Each structure stands twice: as structure tokens, then as C-alpha cells.
Amino acid sequence: MEKLNVAIIGASGGIGSAFVRHFAGNTSANVLAFSRSGTDFDLPNVQSHTMDFHDESSIERAAKVASESGSLDLVIVATGILHDDSLMPEKSIRNLSAESFEKAFRTNTIGPALVAKHFLPLLKKDERAVFAALSARVGSISDNRLGGWHAYRASKAALNMVLKTISIEMAMRQKKTIVVGLHPGTVDSQLSKPFQANVPDSQLFTPEYSAEKLVAVIDRLTPADSGKVFAWDGLEIES
Numbered sequence: 001m002e003k004l005n006v007a008i009i010g011a012s013g014g015i016g017s018a019f020v021r022h023f024a025g026n027t028s029a030n031v032l033a034f035s036r037s038g039t040d041f042d043l044p045n046v047q048s049h050t051m052d053f054h055d056e057s058s059i060e061r062a063a064k065v066a067s068e069s070g071s072l073d074l075v076i077v078a079t080g081i082l083h084d085d086s087l088m089p090e091k092s093i094r095n096l097s098a099e100s101f102e103k104a105f106r107t108n109t110i111g112p113a114l115v116a117k118h119f120l121p122l123l124k125k126d127e128r129a130v131f132a133a134l135s136a137r138v139g140s141i142s143d144n145r146l147g148g149w150h151a152y153r154a155s156k157a158a159l160n161m162v163l164k165t166i167s168i169e170m171a172m173r174q175k176k177t178i179v180v181g182l183h184p185g186t187v188d189s190q191l192s193k194p195f196q197a198n199v200p201d202s203q204l205f206t207p208e209y210s211a212e213k214l215v216a217v218i219d220r221l222t223p224a225d226s227g228k229v230f231a232w233d234g235l236e237i238e239s
Ligand SMILES: NC(=O)c1ccc[n+]([C@@H]2O[C@H](COP(=O)([O-])OP(=O)(O)OC[C@H]3O[C@@H](n4cnc5c(N)ncnc54)[C@H](OP(=O)(O)O)[C@@H]3O)[C@@H](O)[C@H]2O)c1
Pocket: 010, 011, 012, 013, 014, 015, 016, 035, 036, 037, 038, 051, 052, 053, 054, 078, 079, 080, 081, 107, 111, 134, 135, 136, 137, 183, 184, 185, 186, 187, 188, 189, 190, 191, 192
């Protein structure tokens, strides 16, 4: 049987590492794990490499490494930023800054777009293949009822547009390639830590649960789904 060839970008993250462990559990899968910090999984079917969205040549190098394992069935981009030492989601327009927007867009929009540029040509062309990037429900313009989190929301809305635009191009060239955004639910990770206080336990997923649900969503996707955004429960999220 041919091996399932999977690349996970953002493999050091809460959800990204759960994806790596999920696929590593399948002995007939070959897993390429890319992360900025170069997390080593020490698992027989996982190869770990580095990639930083601030340096496109690192993405190009990563794609070259990936190409040595043969064509890919699946690429999952599980990177993202909501806060760091100098970034906090804005409560009001008074908190907006160019730096916050630049940081959010670099990691949440531009990085995944550059991964698509270098990794889409590696996907299988004559068989079903999937390129999925983790987005967020808050990137939906029609679903925005609460306001706030301006840079993060805008960067995810822009990511959804990038994915839609790529899906149109792929439909013309690689009809079996499916390009989607995925919302993982609210997941217990470093990214959500400061915002978990008001989340009921039943709505705070473990990374393992979210990754499992998202794999089930990915497994059910067809080319007609390309360009859309789906939540962990398989329901489409409107733009
Ligand atoms: N957690 C949630 O509740 C939730 C909800 C909705 C959507 N999401 C989305 O799900 C995705 C994964 O989130 P998570 O909860 O797993 O977050 P996380 O644990 O904080 O992981 C974030 C990942 O992004 C990587 N990253 C950040 N900046 C990068 C850069 N410049 N270059 C390369 N990699 C970079 C990190 O790499 P290093 O650690 O190696 O620096 C890490 O692997 C994100 O897109 C997030 O927006 C999460």
C-alpha cells in the first residue's frame, strides 16, 4: 500500500503537534513536521525540520526537503498568532497599531500564502489532495457580532480570501486539489490561554480532540468544498 504523505506546518503548536501525533499513530503514514522552533518528535515516521514565516527562503528550503519524500496527500498549516510579549488583541480602535497588524498578517495571512506558493506544487496531481490552513470563526465578517480583536480578525478574514482565490486557480489546474480553511473550536493551547476564563469546560477542547475532529472533516472533503471554511463539526462558516 502506498504511504500517506503528510506535511504539518506549525508542528510545535498545540494543535499542530496533535496533528503530528495523530498521523504518526498511523504506521503507513510519512509525516513531515515543520516548525519555527524545530521541535523534534523522536517518532520513527516523523521527520522534523524548521521553517520561519519571516524568511521565505526557509519555506522554499522546507518545500525542497518535503519534495524528497515524494508527492504529498495533505498539507496542514497549523501556525498562528493572537498574542505575544508585545501583541495583545485590541479591545478598541484606540489600541490599534501598525505593528500589531503587521505581526498578525505576517503569521496568519502572508505565511500560509507563501506555504501555499511553495507546497501546492508538491501535492499529488492525479489523486485527491488537500491543502488546509487553520483559520478562525472570528475571521468571518458576517459572524462578527462582538467586535474587537481587529488585527487578528482582519488577518484571518484575509487568509480566507487568500484560500478562496487559490482554490479558483487550483480548480483550473489541479482539479482534484481541495483548498480549505478550518476552525478548530476553542482549544486549550498557548494561543488561547489568556482568554479561557469565560469558556465553559465543555467548550474548551483538548488539541487531540480538535485535531481528530478536523481530520474527520478533511476526510469528508470533496473538490466542491474547495475555497470554503469549515468548523471542527463539519459545518461551513460563511465569509
Ligand atoms: N487555540 C484556539 O482556541 C484557536 C481558536 C481558533 C483558531 N485557532 C487557530 O489555530 C491555529 C493553531 O493555534 P494553536 O492554538 O495551536 O496555537 P499555538 O499553540 O500558539 O501554536 C502556534 C504555532 O504557530 C507557530 N508560529 C507562530 N509564528 C510563527 C512564524 N513567524 N513562523 C512560523 N511559525 C510560527 C508557532 O511556532 P513556534 O512555537 O515554533 O514558535 C506554533 O507552532 C492558529 O492559526 C490559530 O489562529 C486556534
